[in-house]
Amino acid sequence: SQFRLTYNMILNLLRVEDLRVEDVIRHSFSEDPAERDTQRMRLLLSKGETALRALEQQTPDLDGFRAYHEVDARAAKLRARFGARLLELAPAVFAAGRVLLVTREDRGFALAVVVRSPAASATTNRPKLSLASLSAARKATNSSALSNDDDGPHIVALVLRARIGAAPNAFYENALQHRDASTIVPRDGDGMIKSVASMLYSLERIRGSRITAVLDAKLALDANAIDPPRSGPPDVSKLAAALDGLRNLAESAQSGASQLPRALHPRLDLRVGDVELEEAWLELEQLNAQLQSSPLATSAALGDALDVLERHRALSDKMQRLRWAMSDDSLQLLPDYQQRVAVLERLNYINGDGVVQLKGRAACEVNTSDSLIIGELVFENVLHSLPPPECAALLSTLVFQEKTEVEPASCSGLLDKAKEQLDEILLALAAVQAECGLPVSPVEYQRMMCHAGLAEVVFEWARGTPFTAICALTDVQEGSIVRAIVRLSELVREVRNVARVVGDAALYTKMELTNALIKRDIIFAASLYLT
Secondary structure (H helix, E strand, C coil), X not given: CCCCCXXXXXXXXXXXXXXXXXXXXXXXXXHHHHHHCHHHHHHHHXXXXXXXXXXXXXXCCCHHHHHHHHHHHHHHHHHHHHHHHHHHHCHHHHCCCXXXXXXXXXXXXXXXXXXXXXXXXXXXXXXXXCHHHHHHHHHHCCCCCCCCCXXXXXXXXXXXXXXXXXXXXXXXXXXXXXXXXXXXXXXXXXXXXXXXXXXXXXXXXXXXXXXXXXXXXXXXXXXXXXXXCCCXXXXXXXXXXXXXXXXXXXXXXXXXXXXXXXXXXXXXXXXXXXXXXXXXXXXXXXXXXXXXXXXXXHCCCHHHHHHHHHHHHHHHHHHHHHHHHHCHHHCCCHHHHHHHXXXXXXXXXXXXXXXECHHHHHHCXXXXXXXXXXXXXXXXXXXXXXXXXXXHHHHHCCCCCCCCCCCCCCCCHHHHHXXXXXXXXXXXXXXXXXXXXXXXXXHHHHHHXXXXXXXXXXXXXXXXXXXXXXXXXXXXXXXXXXXXXXXXXXXXXXXXXHHHHHCCHHHHHHHHHHHHHHCCHHHHCCCCCCC
């Protein structure tokens, strides 16, 4: 549970061909829950690939609809922002009679006229819509929309779905146009579509995510005649008149006899000073123009093809998330690893291809202290000018971790200068790590990595001072002094190995002598129980 990456571990693993750092991270305790789910994710991925192939074989002509689906998906996201926000900020524009461009269940376009405004539709005692109605309304909002406004304001609108026997029209649900009206009229609440005067319509609660444009057109209508407050039958003649007005607009626009009424600009026409809303409207207008001008807008297969593509997209997204969860990119420690690799590359321990260089091979020899600190001390020649006792005292600052109230006295000018060089190295290392993204503070890093509390004690011990005498120089307990000097002996041997790797015979000999000076007497006795 305490697994963490170190520079020494990374450098050693980079030198091994058969084992990657990512593999070690994956088998760590922190990644255990994800690793246990890998088999289940592989099974889900296999099932997903089978389902994708089945979808593609089910509808072989999907390629022609892919571009339309991509544009429609972008438009659906914008509608989710635009329509709901407009219903909030400008409810007055949705007065009874206002003509709207809305989306259908098959994601095509339809013309609608407002029967009840947001306020009126909230207070009118209307019967609940059937489950099929609610399902169709949700389907029309396009499941790719980013926001769900099911609980937001809505309007009641009369939607012209199609005219039986009419020519293909971008504003008609063309899959319905050539069907017998008797097969479309709902029985026992099956669906919302009804028929009057060869026109198929539905009276729907429409939320913001279905509103594509508010058009500069109004129709005269009697809301209570079309949508009786107490669920009575509508006035057929007034209902047909309203639908006929929508039909004239749809068929004139499709034939080119006249253009569809322009969409009202949120700021210029509706006086809504919302910058984000205006940006969404401008982009939505461009996407709507692309969709309406596409020959696929009049295809009877539009709804089925887009449904398959939407399922294909949702399934592909799930599979992509599964692949990501099984990949190295999902590892919690991967960013830390990448940042540490960047540090090693900056300091020339590895090259751009991840190959360990001479400094890196030398740093691999160090386990007792931070590999980078020892590497920089050796390659900056800090230890070359120091006699063995001063070397021991300087290296002791990297192994002693306890607190002491006694300020160690200055042992020699050479040691003081070397201590200043060590501080500069620590600050430089911390700065590089911080620049590479690691959460390192230079001052805190220097304070945590270097403790000079036993420098004087170790210096005197290396000069042959008895153990009882060095204990009098500090308030640190005897056991802590013994542990620190034993660890120091290990570090000195590691520095000796570093000197061997880099080919520095003088430093190698000096570390041998330093270790011989500190490895003596009671601290390294076979047993402390002496007779």
